[in-house]
Amino acid sequence: MSNSVSEEETETLNKIIIKGGKDGLLISIPDGNWVELLQQLSEILEKDKNFWIGASASVDLGNHSLDEIQLNRFYEMLIKRHHLIISAIYSKDEATRSFAEKLKLKVGKVHPLMQTQAPNIIQDAPIVSGVSNSSSNTSNATYIKQTLRSGQTVRFDGNVIVYGDTNPGSEIIASGDIIVIGTLRGIAHAGAKGNENCQVVATNLKATQIRIGSVIGMSSDEKNQSLPVPEVASVVDGKIYISPLKVKRTG
Amino acid sequence: MGARVIVVTSGKGGVGKTTTTANLGTALANLGEKVVLIDADIGLRNLDLIMGLENRIVYDIVDVVEERCKLKQALIRDKKLNNLALLPAPQTRDKSAVTPEQMIDVCKELENDFDIILIDCPAGIEQGFQNATAAATEALIVTNPEVSSIRDADRIVGLLESKPNEMKKFLIVNRIRPEMVKKNEMLNVDDVQDILGIELIGVVPDDEEIIKTANRGVLAVNSENSIAGKALMDIAKRIRGEKIPFPPLFEEDNGFVDKIKKWFSRK
Numbered sequence: 001m002s003n004s005v006s007e008e009e010t011e012t013l014n015k016i017i018i019k020g021g022k023d024g025l026l027i028s029i030p031d032g033n034w035v036e037l038l039q040q041l042s043e044i045l046e047k048d049k050n051f052w053i054g055a056s057a058s059v060d061l062g063n064h065s066l067d068e069i070q071l072n073r074f075y076e077m078l079i080k081r082h083h084l085i086i087s088a089i090y091s092k093d094e095a096t097r098s099f100a101e102k103l104k105l106k107v108g109k110v111h112p113l114m115q116t117q118a119p120n121i122i123q124d125a126p127i128v129s130g131v132s133n134s135s136s137n138t139s140n141a142t143y144i145k146q147t148l149r150s151g152q153t154v155r156f157d158g159n160v161i162v163y164g165d166t167n168p169g170s171e172i173i174a175s176g177d178i179i180v181i182g183t184l185r186g187i188a189h190a191g192a193k194g195n196e197n198c199q200v201v202a203t204n205l206k207a208t209q210i211r212i213g214s215v216i217g218m219s220s221d222e223k224n225q226s227l228p229v230p231e232v233a234s235v236v237d238g239k240i241y242i243s244p245l246k247v248k249r250t251g
Numbered sequence: 252m253g254a255r256v257i258v259v260t261s262g263k264g265g266v267g268k269t270t271t272t273a274n275l276g277t278a279l280a281n282l283g284e285k286v287v288l289i290d291a292d293i294g295l296r297n298l299d300l301i302m303g304l305e306n307r308i309v310y311d312i313v314d315v316v317e318e319r320c321k322l323k324q325a326l327i328r329d330k331k332l333n334n335l336a337l338l339p340a341p342q343t344r345d346k347s348a349v350t351p352e353q354m355i356d357v358c359k360e361l362e363n364d365f366d367i368i369l370i371d372c373p374a375g376i377e378q379g380f381q382n383a384t385a386a387a388t389e390a391l392i393v394t395n396p397e398v399s400s401i402r403d404a405d406r407i408v409g410l411l412e413s414k415p416n417e418m419k420k421f422l423i424v425n426r427i428r429p430e431m432v433k434k435n436e437m438l439n440v441d442d443v444q445d446i447l448g449i450e451l452i453g454v455v456p457d458d459e460e461i462i463k464t465a466n467r468g469v470l471a472v473n474s475e476n477s478i479a480g481k482a483l484m485d486i487a488k489r490i491r492g493e494k495i496p497f498p499p500l501f502e503e504d505n506g507f508v509d510k511i512k513k514w515f516s517r518k
Binding site: 146147148149150151152165167168169185 | 402403405406408409410412413446448
């Protein structure tokens, strides 16, 4: 081990990548020391617990070849300690894939996202320059053009824009803002990593529940608003307030 | 050749899937189509009862996939219609007795002899649902005009949309009660469609005749005085591509008697 220290050092510089989308998360593990990477992943997941809990994820193990015990431990750690739901395991190693199959997981060689995209360059680099971002500290956004139906969840580290309705029983969890161009009837959780400056905007806001950061607001039971107007939900003095949407133009 | 494979599904139980399947199958056969009904509700079969064919079952779909009999041996001809058949489910066993792949194979084999394969899907979203929808290219989603049924139907539509194969989806609003809709005590068809957003193919009114006829082993579509039977017949025609207008759910009240009634019933 001692003679390959320099090599190992450069390799552990590779970061674990976690991407979100409407098909669930992708956890991509780079080459490097397995134990250290496990530690690193555990820390990431522990840090923003509320954001990750219950998320469905697939894991791309890349070049790692694990034995059955290692893989089972890894799997146990993800589902028991971090409460993730693992849907698929990707590995270039055949033996590793066969152990994953034993756990009744979907397996593959490389995750489709990892095949097509160069590692995350576009996502991490802000495209807009010279604009100060007041609420969320990220300019990542995902755009979903479909109706979100009961049981469907969008979980994204960034802002979420839905062009379509979100039906009761659906869920959007974003670390940034949530914008729905359509009727928002499901649950919306903005600022899921604790940012209470985030907002939920909808052209017709009828959400069953809105959460911003750790603040939870329930819909009022009275119905029958005449014409839907675009509204925005935000946190004021520790409570969620809903007001008509006014776009401020400054400068 | 290639038959149309249509699944009747709902998510929630007790909304009228099996009754709908039996009646639509019979109606389509009456219209001249060669129809086979598949009961995918393994372990909780009902379709044979509604069809009045229970006493004729010798083999079932699990016998077919486990190769204890030929597919043709398991098919039961309808009592009246020569061009209508049923592939029953076993009353023993459970949903895991059949896999989606086996279901696809069974449908492929049936495609040669029939025009329409109508699959009665069990309630729920587990294995039974996966089996029933595996081979289908069209889905009839049955819902009642009440929130829990709509919520489950929405989940079903979402699951069907996430399948790799393209599936046409049609909505049947079952057991609507015009007089309650009129008084704003029940969700109307527009409310249901507003949420689900899929094409409406039929509205079936709540009809005591359905229960009466079912217990006599007669189907509503074969009964002259069933309003539900008429609505189901219209759906069958629409499935065949005929343009049948939707009759109004209730007459607009402009008659004198209605005015009097309204005057008396006002608060």
